[in-house]
Amino acid sequence: MKAIATYVSVGLASVLFLVSAAQAQQTSGTVITDIGDIQPADPKKFYKEPGYSPYAGKHFPERPLFGDEHVHTGWSVDAGLSGATLTPEDAVRFARGEQVTSSSGQPVRLSRPLDWVAVTDHSDAMGTIAAIREGNPEMMKDATLKRWHDMMATSLEEGTKATMEVVNAQANKKLPPALVDPKWARTFWDKNIEIMEKYNEPNRFTAFISYEWTSNAGGGDNLHRNVIYRDNKDRAQQVLPMTTFQSENPEDLWKWMADWEKKTGGQLLAIPHNGNLSNGRMFELRMFMGGPMTKDWAQQRQRWEPLFEAIQMKGQSESHPSLSKTDEFAVGYELWDRGNLVIKPKTPGMLEHEYARQALKDGLKVEQDLGANPFKFGLAGGTDTHNGLTAAEEDNYFAKFVSAEPRPDRWNEDAMKFGDRVIKGWEMTGAGYTGVWATENTRAALWDAMKRRETYATSGPRMIVRFFGGYDFTKRDAGLRSPAIAGYNKGVPMGGDLAKAPAGKAPTFLIAAVKDPFSGNLDRIQIIKGWLDKNGKLQEKIFDVVWGDADTRKVQANGKLTPVGNTVDLETASWTNTIGDPELITVWKDPEFNPELKAFYYARVLEIPTPRWTAYDAAYFRVKMDPKVPMITQERAFTSPIWYTP
Amino acid sequence: MIHRLLREPLLHFFAVGALLFGAYGMLHQGSANSPDEIVVSRGQLQNLRLQFERVWQRSATAPELQVLIDNFVKEEIFYREGITLGLDRDDPVVRRRIGQKLEFIVESAVPPPPTDVDLQAWLDSHAERYQIEPDYSLRQVYFDPARHGDKLAAEIAAARRSLAAGKEVTGDATMLPPSLDAAATEAQRVFGNEFADALKTLPVGGWQGPVTSAFGVHLVSLTRHDPARTATLAEARAEVERDLIHARLQQTNAAFYDKLRAKYAVRVEGASAIAEPAG
Numbered sequence: 014m015k016a017i018a019t020y021v022s023v024g025l026a027s028v029l030f031l032v033s034a035a036q037a038q039q040t041s042g043t044v045i046t047d048i049g050d051i052q053p054a055d056p057k058k059f060y061k062e063p064g065y066s067p068y069a070g071k072h073f074p075e076r077p078l079f080g081d082e083h084v085h086t087g088w089s090v091d092a093g094l095s096g097a098t099l100t101p102e103d104a105v106r107f108a109r110g111e112q113v114t115s116s117s118g119q120p121v122r123l124s125r126p127l128d129w130v131a132v133t134d135h136s137d138a139m140g141t142i143a144a145i146r147e148g149n150p151e152m153m154k155d156a157t158l159k160r161w162h163d164m165m166a167t168s169l170e171e172g173t174k175a176t177m178e179v180v181n182a183q184a185n186k187k188l189p190p191a192l193v194d195p196k197w198a199r200t201f202w203d204k205n206i207e208i209m210e211k212y213n214e215p216n217r218f219t220a221f222i223s224y225e226w227t228s229n230a231g232g233g234d235n236l237h238r239n240v241i242y243r244d245n246k247d248r249a250q251q252v253l254p255m256t257t258f259q260s261e262n263p264e265d266l267w268k269w270m271a272d273w274e275k276k277t278g279g280q281l282l283a284i285p286h287n288g289n290l291s292n293g294r295m296f297e298l299r300m301f302m303g304g305p306m307t308k309d310w311a312q313q314r315q316r317w318e319p320l321f322e323a324i325q326m327k328g329q330s331e332s333h334p335s336l337s338k339t340d341e342f343a344v345g346y347e348l349w350d351r352g353n354l355v356i357k358p359k360t361p362g363m364l365e366h367e368y369a370r371q372a373l374k375d376g377l378k379v380e381q382d383l384g385a386n387p388f389k390f391g392l393a394g395g396t397d398t399h400n401g402l403t404a405a406e407e408d409n410y411f412a413k414f415v416s417a418e419p420r421p422d423r424w425n426e427d428a429m430k431f432g433d434r435v436i437k438g439w440e441m442t443g444a445g446y447t448g449v450w451a452t453e454n455t456r457a458a459l460w461d462a463m464k465r466r467e468t469y470a471t472s473g474p475r476m477i478v479r480f481f482g483g484y485d486f487t488k489r490d491a492g493l494r495s496p497a498i499a500g501y502n503k504g505v506p507m508g509g510d511l512a513k514a515p516a517g518k519a520p521t522f523l524i525a526a527v528k529d530p531f532s533g534n535l536d537r538i539q540i541i542k543g544w545l546d547k548n549g550k551l552q553e554k555i556f557d558v559v560w561g562d563a564d565t566r567k568v569q570a571n572g573k574l575t576p577v578g579n580t581v582d583l584e585t586a587s588w589t590n591t592i593g594d595p596e597l598i599t600v601w602k603d604p605e606f607n608p609e610l611k612a613f614y615y616a617r618v619l620e621i622p623t624p625r626w627t628a629y630d631a632a633y634f635r636v637k638m639d640p641k642v643p644m645i646t647q648e649r650a651f652t653s654p655i656w657y658t659p
Numbered sequence: 660m661i662h663r664l665l666r667e668p669l670l671h672f673f674a675v676g677a678l679l680f681g682a683y684g685m686l687h688q689g690s691a692n693s694p695d696e697i698v699v700s701r702g703q704l705q706n707l708r709l710q711f712e713r714v715w716q717r718s719a720t721a722p723e724l725q726v727l728i729d730n731f732v733k734e735e736i737f738y739r740e741g742i743t744l745g746l747d748r749d750d751p752v753v754r755r756r757i758g759q760k761l762e763f764i765v766e767s768a769v770p771p772p773p774t775d776v777d778l779q780a781w782l783d784s785h786a787e788r789y790q791i792e793p794d795y796s797l798r799q800v801y802f803d804p805a806r807h808g809d810k811l812a813a814e815i816a817a818a819r820r821s822l823a824a825g826k827e828v829t830g831d832a833t834m835l836p837p838s839l840d841a842a843a844t845e846a847q848r849v850f851g852n853e854f855a856d857a858l859k860t861l862p863v864g865g866w867q868g869p870v871t872s873a874f875g876v877h878l879v880s881l882t883r884h885d886p887a888r889t890a891t892l893a894e895a896r897a898e899v900e901r902d903l904i905h906a907r908l909q910q911t912n913a914a915f916y917d918k919l920r921a922k923y924a925v926r927v928e929g930a931s932a933i934a935e936p937a938g
Contacts, residue, residue: 088759102905125844125847125848126844204763211901212901252713252714252716253713253714255714256714259715272716273716275716276716477834494832494834495834496834525834527834527835528873528874530847530848530849530850530852530854530872530873530874531851531852531873562805590873594805595803595873595875596834596835596874598834
């Protein structure tokens with residue numbers, strides 16, 4: 014019995030210690046630095062280096078760093094319940110390129126390591142377990158701790174006194190060393206942080222501290238946000254993650270983020286995802302509680318949510334064919350458009366507020382009306398895996414849930430089922446990753462690049478995509494094949510802003526892509542332009558700007574480019590890189606530019622057709638799938654936009 | 660006696676129960692006396708306040724505190740009634756959560772830090788994990804087969820002669836780097852598997868090739884090839900230590916489970932019916 018009492022009281026001490034740590038922070042005279050309003054440095058100023066040598070003082074990002082900003086492990090309640098046993102530690106080891114055994118017992122490894130990962134277990138119910146700390150006799154060797162323990166064991170009054178002593182000792186930095194030891198302060202959150210600290214290796218692999226705030230407004234309207242920390246343990250552990258037990262309102266999340274920054278001096282950003290499952294709420298043109306948008310609200314949203322996850326295992330949210338009627342590459346491409354997260358059917362008018370492209374357009378209109386653009390976001394891609402495996406590759410697809418890890422029948426089973434409303438296994442998407450143009454592989458540098466939106470989403474392959482806007486790019490810049498040097502010297506990268514055009518000039522774009530050496534050749538690069546016309550109407554247009562096999566493929570009379578062809582052999586789930594090009598580069602000038610109109614431009618890179626994960630399944634398991642199951646895909650990347658704001 | 664008891668897994672198990680429910684009882688001291696009475700003790704009140712502060716980073720106002728208390732009371736009533744009805748039993752969330760908490764307790768028994776001898780032994784027995792990969796310095800001239808058609812071989816041969824004569828040859832325009840100073844995985848990331856494999860056996864010095872990559876073909880001049888080798892403990896200490904502790908933790912967990920498992924006789928009804936047919 015004595016032993017049990019020790020457990021209990023030490024457990025209690027841990028709780029009190031945890032809660033007191035936060036309070037002590039407020040009383041210990043820490044200098045609070047509010048750096049929330051500092052804008053990222055103007056990239057032009059940052060990169061421009063006069064002088065002969067184009068390489069001298071070269072500070073620009075040299076290669077994109079690929080990672081997954083959306084990973085769940087067995088620590089997420091829904092993942093754990095559905096059989097995921099892998100921990101955040103397993104997930105990070107996997108992302109770093111190690112072989113692990115999946116929850117269903119299958120060995121699995123990535124084709125090559127990722128550069129970074131953000132494990133984003135749901136904050137809801139990730140909750141504290143500090144109350145059940147082990148009653149380690151070691152602790153009782155410390156006289157102070159022994160005394161506190163005894164006080165707590167005596168009565169609650171004495172226990173409260175002991176608590177205050179702990180608070181004071183913390184404030185005065187006089188806590189017994191044994192208590193400061195991290196092993197006494199482990200909640201799931203603390204333990205998660207510990208794991209990320211252990212595997213985070215600057216300049217080799219970045220493991221972000223992060224979590225998902227999972228707001229399902231109205232019971233299933235997906236308003237989820239991944240919260241990414243720029244900082245390390247010392248700041249992250251000061252405050253517990255926000256949960257939806259406190260609030261489902263994104264405005265409260267922003268408030269929480271603002272308070273966090275003020276308190277710790279650190280920085281946070283949030284990445285919303287699955288607009289496609291929000292039943293019209295992700296980009297609704299009003300505030301969460303129903304009031305009309307205000308300028309302050311729009312500014313807040315832009316500040317806290319610089320990126321949007323446009324593709325993941327539950328489909329893409331870049332564009333919908335019913336909204337972008339001329340976009341042949343949106344048709345049938347990874348659409349989960351029947352309902353919300355619980356497949357509650359959509360009603361007319363919902364689709365208009367779910368997809369990135371439409372939201373980017375709406376943002377221009379809101380900016381016109383209110384003076385601030387709430388939807389000025391760049392693009393990211395993640396997996397949203399719920400088995401700890403960031404396996405977004407078509408030929409290595411371990412799916413979202415443990416139940417859908419490789420098995421002959423997974424294509425035909427129900428991936429999600431609510432009553433008679435079903436999403437079939439084959440509808441799951443093999444996607445995606447985020448390419449980040451960071452100057453180095455550290456939390457701070459990657460986060461800074463995310464904050465300035467210098468990112469792009471991919472459906473899984475790791476193609477290199479450069480996209481710059483300016484007024485002085487010429488064909489010669491494309492000929493040099495060093496797009497970064499001309500790009501940063503003469504323009505702004507993806508995610509940036511173009512100021513009002515000089516008289517008589519139109520925006521020019523330097524755009525380049527190099528294929529993923531593990532994946533298909535490139536079909537084409539498109540620039541997607543959205544603008545607010547002079548009648549206040551929102552418009553969009555897609556331009557094919559450069560394409561593979563250019564000697565034989567032309568724009569036809571109907572304005573469409575000749576299709577690139579198809580080499581996929583479904584029997585063996587293979588293809589050949591005999592069509593398309595390994596790299597594409599061009600300079601494009603907007604032929605329809607009106608300097609008075611607000612606009613944005615982003616690039617979409619398409620690969621040649623390659624086998625979809627379903628085709629690899631069919632070939633490997635020798636199963637025949639229903640003819641409606643797509644077997645071929647065109648992998649793609651979409652960049653953050655560049656905005657023109659006169 | 661106490662020490663032996665502390666190591667007893669079953670006791671740990673009871674301790675978890677005691678903590679989950681016992682700690683609860685402690686915080687509601689007094690309430691245990693009368694089953695229909697709920698006392699929100701000062702300690703509990705303080706706890707609610709502090710929890711609020713830890714999340715919201717400010718003190719709760721009086722109305723907010725009242726909401727916290729109301730919620731707490733409601734939760735407590737539902738909790739008690741639920742427990743009375745046995746709703747905690749066979750609940751997958753509760754089962755999983757309790758199990759996870761127990762795992763955490765086991766893991767928190769931090770083993771003593773490994774000694775250098777331990778680390779060296781681990782490194783020696785897992786040398787393949789701590790390979791420092793080959794490192795290269797190379798220059799490459801790229802040819803896109805699509806731009807040369809039938810003349811590809813002849814034009815590569817001509818380029819090779821020029822290079823051998825010390826002349827500059829630019830090859831086809833490309834965004835691929837003309838030179839690379841990097842480890843094998845970086846070469847693989849940039850040029851693909853086939854090219855990286857070819858580097859392993861390419862002689863150092865002179866212009867070699869053509870070497871095929873995911874992009875086309877290349878003439879390659881390798882000026883440095885540091886072969887793969889096993890890292891020394893000094894080079895890989897952090898990684899070795901992390902892996903060894905990780906492995907030991909897994910062993911501890913497995914041993915703990917084995918010990919618990921030995922206490923139970925498990926009988927699966929109709930076990931023969933679920934066994935997969937052989938073959």
